[in-house]
Amino acid sequence: xxxxxxxxxxxxxxxxxxxxxxxxxxxxxxxxxxxxxxxxxxxxxxxxxxxxxxxxxxxxxxxxxxxxxxxxxxxxxxxxxxxxxxxxxxxxxxxxxxxxxxxxxxxxxxxxxxxxxxxxxxxxxxxxxxxxxxxxxxxxxxxxxxxxxxxxxxxxxxxxxxxxxxxxxxxxxxxxxxxxxxxxxxxxxxxxxxxxxxxxxxxxxxxxxxxxxxxxxxxxxxxxxxxxxxxxxxxxxxxxxxxxxxxxxxxxxxxxxxxxxxxxxxxxxxxxxxxxxxxxxxxxxxxxxxxxxxxxxxxxxxxxxxxxxxx
Numbered sequence: 001x002x003x004x005x006x007x008x009x010x011x012x013x014x015x016x017x018x019x020x021x022x023x024x025x026x027x028x029x030x031x032x033x034x035x036x037x038x039x040x041x042x043x044x045x046x047x048x049x050x051x052x053x054x055x056x057x058x059x060x061x062x063x064x065x066x067x068x069x070x071x072x073x074x075x076x077x078x079x080x081x082x083x084x085x086x087x088x089x090x091x092x093x094x095x096x097x098x099x100x101x102x103x104x105x106x107x108x109x110x111x112x113x114x115x116x117x118x119x120x121x122x123x124x125x126x127x128x129x130x131x132x133x134x135x136x137x138x139x140x141x142x143x144x145x146x147x148x149x150x151x152x153x154x155x156x157x158x159x160x161x162x163x164x165x166x167x168x169x170x171x172x173x174x175x176x177x178x179x180x181x182x183x184x185x186x187x188x189x190x191x192x193x194x195x196x197x198x199x200x201x202x203x204x205x206x207x208x209x210x211x212x213x214x215x216x217x218x219x220x221x222x223x224x225x226x227x228x229x230x231x232x233x234x235x236x237x238x239x240x241x242x243x244x245x246x247x248x249x250x251x252x253x254x255x256x257x258x259x260x261x262x263x264x265x266x267x268x269x270x271x272x273x274x275x276x277x278x279x280x281x282x283x284x285x286x287x288x289x290x291x292x293x294x295x296x297x298x299x300x301x302x303x304x305x306x307x308x309x310x311x
Contacts, residue, residue: 082295
């Protein structure tokens with residue numbers, strides 16, 4: 001075991017496996033620009049001036065780790081700022097303020113829009129949706145992680161936290177053990193979140209309706225973007241397992257008259273292999289290339305919808 005631990009710490013092995021928990025922690029310490037630590041609202045955004053400049057179309061982005069930029073080292077490579085650069089290239093005088101926070105749900109984002117977003121005087125609000133958004137949420141940004149949906153057994157009944165944090169070998173083995181359990185025990189996955197009588201899905205739909213209504217009352221365009229899950233086997237219609245959920249999500253926004261861009265189709269056209277979009281070998285968050293594609297796709301979509309520009 002000692003020899004195996006040494007092997008799993010070797011740089012070529014870490015480059016191939018990602019290092020799992022110890023490797024991810026080390027990557028975060030060595031690579032993030034940590035721009036949010038100096039922002040007055042703790043945001044990962046390039047715009048510290050909260051006073052909107054005259055003549056600028058301000059776009060506010062709401063979302064979770066996919067918009068915050070989990071495992072993306074530089075803030076400028078996260079899709080909201082790719083969106084900003086692309087809109088400027090297309091002739092807009094625009095800036096994008098990214099309010100996204102890791103782990104946020106639609107319920108959390110609705111609260112954030114009321115408490116922070118409207119104070120930024122946006123012309124356009126873009127909400128990013130992910131398949132785990134209906135997880136139980138509550139006031140003051142309360143929410144649960146995906147372990148609520150499926151809590152796998154740990155490889156070590158005692159000392160798990162210490163081992164997972166410090167041992168490359170244990171963290172790798174425990175992660176593989178979790179994957180094996182998901183394959184045989186968590187059959188339905190995200191589908192359980194989308195039952196009509198599930199309180200989390202009901203709350204998410206109410207949050208979407210509240211954001212849409214609040215935006216309409218202010219004369220602000222409200223649009224939505226949904227990311228696929230890159231932990232799926234594939235992203236094409238033949239291999240992606242959550243097409244029905246995307247239909248449910250699309251219907252929920254259509255019910256409120258909110259335009260929705262489904263990015264699954266864009267990623268599948270470029271490369272249907274979901275792993276090709278992974279940020280790290282053991283992290284299924286989108287990589288910088290995926291953020292670039294998303295930012296350009298949203299920019300083209302907004303530019304095509306001229307009504308998104310303020311009158």
